Amino acid sequence: MGLHLKLVFQTCIVIAFIYFAQLLVLITLQYVPLNYDVSFLQLKTEINLFHYRIAFFTHVYSSIFVLLLGFFQFIPFIRKNYKKTHRIIGMLYILIILFLSAPSGLIMGYYGNGGIYSQLSFCLQAILWFITTLLANRYAIKGQYIKHFNFMTISYALTLSAISLRLFKWIIAVFWQLPPMDIYKLVVWLGWIINLIVAYGIIKFTNRKRQRLNQMKAL
Amino acid sequence: MKFIQYNLLILVLLSCSEQIKSNKKIQDEVMSAPGSQTNISKSDTLIVNNNIIIKNKADLIGNWVGWFEPDMGNQNNDLAVDDQIYWGRENKISLSIEDIEGENVKGHSVVAGNYRPFSGTISDSDTEYMITLKEPGDDKYDGSFQISMKKNQKIISGKWKAYKGIEINKRKFNLTKKLLKYNPNQLLEYSREYVDWTKLNTEKFREEYENEVFEYISTTFSSATESIYSINASNRKLSKKDLENLNKGDLLIIRNTIYARHGFSFKNRPLRIFFDAQEWYIPVNIDIKSNLTEIEKENIQLLLKYEKNAVEYYDSFGRG
Numbered sequence: 001m002g003l004h005l006k007l008v009f010q011t012c013i014v015i016a017f018i019y020f021a022q023l024l025v026l027i028t029l030q031y032v033p034l035n036y037d038v039s040f041l042q043l044k045t046e047i048n049l050f051h052y053r054i055a056f057f058t059h060v061y062s063s064i065f066v067l068l069l070g071f072f073q074f075i076p077f078i079r080k081n082y083k084k085t086h087r088i089i090g091m092l093y094i095l096i097i098l099f100l101s102a103p104s105g106l107i108m109g110y111y112g113n114g115g116i117y118s119q120l121s122f123c124l125q126a127i128l129w130f131i132t133t134l135l136a137n138r139y140a141i142k143g144q145y146i147k148h149f150n151f152m153t154i155s156y157a158l159t160l161s162a163i164s165l166r167l168f169k170w171i172i173a174v175f176w177q178l179p180p181m182d183i184y185k186l187v188v189w190l191g192w193i194i195n196l197i198v199a200y201g202i203i204k205f206t207n208r209k210r211q212r213l214n215q216m217k218a219l
Numbered sequence: 220m221k222f223i224q225y226n227l228l229i230l231v232l233l234s235c236s237e238q239i240k241s242n243k244k245i246q247d248e249v250m251s252a253p254g255s256q257t258n259i260s261k262s263d264t265l266i267v268n269n270n271i272i273i274k275n276k277a278d279l280i281g282n283w284v285g286w287f288e289p290d291m292g293n294q295n296n297d298l299a300v301d302d303q304i305y306w307g308r309e310n311k312i313s314l315s316i317e318d319i320e321g322e323n324v325k326g327h328s329v330v331a332g333n334y335r336p337f338s339g340t341i342s343d344s345d346t347e348y349m350i351t352l353k354e355p356g357d358d359k360y361d362g363s364f365q366i367s368m369k370k371n372q373k374i375i376s377g378k379w380k381a382y383k384g385i386e387i388n389k390r391k392f393n394l395t396k397k398l399l400k401y402n403p404n405q406l407l408e409y410s411r412e413y414v415d416w417t418k419l420n421t422e423k424f425r426e427e428y429e430n431e432v433f434e435y436i437s438t439t440f441s442s443a444t445e446s447i448y449s450i451n452a453s454n455r456k457l458s459k460k461d462l463e464n465l466n467k468g469d470l471l472i473i474r475n476t477i478y479a480r481h482g483f484s485f486k487n488r489p490l491r492i493f494f495d496a497q498e499w500y501i502p503v504n505i506d507i508k509s510n511l512t513e514i515e516k517e518n519i520q521l522l523l524k525y526e527k528n529a530v531e532y533y534d535s536f537g538r539g
Contacts, residue, residue, distance in 0.1 A: 023239055023536050026239050027239050027537055030239075030240075039240065039532065039537065040537070042524060042527070042528055043459070043463075043524060043525065043528055045459070113463070166536050166537055167536065169536075169537075170534065170535065170536050173533055173534040174534050177466075179444070179464040179465065179466055180463065180464060180465075180466065180529065180533055181463045181464035182464060
């Protein structure tokens with residue numbers, strides 16, 4: 001890829017991220033101060049359950065930080081020049097997911113809308129999120145940075161499903177006007193499967209680039 | 220400088236909040252009806268005899284229901300939007316004769332959610348009754364009725380003329396006596412489709428065909444699906460499962476069908492045209508709040524919740 005093209009591409013990604021991240025911040029702010037009768041919760045009768053309430057607000061309040069923090073970890077400039085910053089942000093990212101966002105996501109997934117398949121999707125996603133983040137942490141400690149990168153890419157792809165799920169829902173609603181629950185059942189799966197496919201592509205692409213660089217060095 | 224930057228940031232944030240929630244309101248004539256209307260007498264509480272054939276004056280008392288059609292000669296007031304809507308501006312009218320004392324007649328009419336009292340006189344010949352009725356005149360749509368009621372017939376027919384120069388100032392009608400029987404099991408029949416043309420989305424299409432470019436405008440309307448013909452909100456408690464996959468048009472119709480079963484007369488045009496086309500529908504009331512059953516009240520609350528959600532969040536960036 002030419003240098004200019006790469007720059008344009010990266011700028012686009014940053015702008016897109018800022019745009020969608022601020023939308024998610026606004027969604028989170030709907031629940032500040034603590035509000036049981038807004039947006040998603042208006043139709044969610046489970047909010048009357050005490051443990052669901054805890055899980056819901058833990059998830060909403062913690063996940064937004066995961067989304068924002070994770071983005072900085074993929075900026076090569078910070079990774080190379082501010083290793084300590086990378087580590088501190090990384091520790092925060094991992095701790096929040098492992099102790100707050102993923103477990104609360106699993107509980108919410110159990111009560112998910114859209115029937116058994118949707119619940120399965122949410123729970124599976126929460127478990128995969130937990131495992132990939134845990135493994136990424138392990139490999140960072142062991143110094144196996146390629147594997148660390150691979151698992152963190154998957155972990156953040158799952159984090160970004162917060163954006164993609166809502167984006168796909170919007171696209172389907174605007175262009176196909178399907179009934180609301182049909183859309184929901186679709187995006188519950190599409191929202192993270194497509195992200196995983198993209199993550200897999202990124203991992204393959206980066207590893208091939210790395211191999212080529214190593215071969216050139218060897219020559 | 221910093222101040223300007225912060226202001227810009229806030230502006231951007233505010234403009235985007237529309238995308239996670241739209242501020243559209245849902246329409247509800249019944250629940251938001253002004254309180255002053257509640258003390259108007261209800262036409263279905265009339266003492267009515269069930270004779271539908273006119274033999275004497277007493278048989279005239281009751282609700283006379285039918286089409287209230289424009290009578291404007293060649294002048295065309297029809298409403299047509301795209302190919303999907305054609306409306307000849309007819310409304311269902313309910314003419315309620317409450318009391319006849321000697322020559323004097325009292326009662327009220329209900330058309331398009333408009334309750335108007337009237338009074339007038341009746342005269343009698345061998346073959347028919349002739350009635351002249353006048354509405355008070357303090358409403359833009361007030362006028363006078365000329366009605367002829369042939370003895371030993373089921374139909375009364377007549378003409379109406381507005382006092383003021385409104386768009387359609389002459390109408391005619393043929394009415395039959397009908398008694399509102401509330402039937403919670405009444406389902407909608409396949410008649411006119413529900414189309415809300417007031418909320419249409421216009422899309423431009425371009426097509427190339429054999430080197431020629433065709434441009435056309437197509438309109439899509441907010442409408443309802445098949446589910447409105449099977450879901451009844453009057454005879455059983457609805458659940459989350461019944462409603463979660465319905466679009467806003469479905470929810471709106473299902474809720475308003477409750478009101479229609481109680482004979483509510485709709486002001487809202489798209490709803491009125493839709494329900495007027497239902498054979499069983501008799502619009503005799505403008506206030507039905509106190510007639511609603513417990514099941515219906517609960518269902519209305521649930522339906523309103525889902526409607527609010529559908530209107531605000533269906534095509535926005537979020538879960539909803």
